[in-house]
Amino acid sequence: MKTFLATTALIITAAAAHAENPMVGGAEMFADQPIAANASNAPNLTTLVAAAKQAGLVDTLASDGPFTVFAPTDDAFGMISEKSLMALMADNNKAQLAQILTCHVVAAEAFSTDIAGMIADDGGAHDVPTVGGCTLSAYMQGGKLKLKDENGRVATVTIADVDQSNGVVHVIDRVLLPAGQAG
Incomplete structure (x- = not known):
């Protein structure tokens, strides 16, 4: 009976966790879908999705x-100025665009509690080393998770812990850039 109750509690907890996955831009995010699919459904991530397509990163995500x-x-x-963004999205700047985007990607799954624990431990x-070769500095300020890029630009996590089948997404309010790039 105890095993049955424990298993039932785990199933209920898993179902509740799935039901509580944050919405992004008013769109439901599904924990059983990959990052690329969920991002494509979020109306406030259209530029990110277009940039990922242009940089050839959709299959990766x-x-x-x-x-x-x-x-x-x-x-x-x-x-980012419209002129700079248009230049970045040009075919001849795919490598630069890919580097900027991969500076927002970590090759591990880290929920906000994991990141907060690493911040406290350090x-x-x-x-935070990224796939794009950038190192972000994660810290907490006013109860919010912040990320600082190598240029001193700071982004705040506005929606944390959007569970995906291939990782986790944290929505941020600023584009982070590799060292030496201005935007």
Whole structure:
């Protein structure tokens, strides 16, 4: 009987966790779908999705992972001048675009509690190496998870822990850039 109750409790807990997956841009996010599929459904991630397509990263974000993606919103991309963004999306700048986007991707699954634990263990800030070769600095400020890029630009996680079949997404309010790039 105890085993049955424990198994039932685990199933109920798993179902509740799935039901509580945050919505992004008003769209439901499904924990059994990969990052690429869920991002394509979020109306506030259209620039990110277009950039990932242009950079040839959609198949990667649909693969097994695990990945942690810090996903800038359309408003975050809107902080970049239209001229700079159009230049970045040009065919001759695919490598630069891919590097910028992969500086938002970590080759591991890290939920916000994991990141907060690493920050605490490291005395207030934790270096986060990305797939794109950038190192972000994660820290907590005012109860919010923040990321600082190598240029000193700071993004705040606005929606944390969007569970995906191949990792987790944290929505952020600013595009982070590799060292030496301005935006």
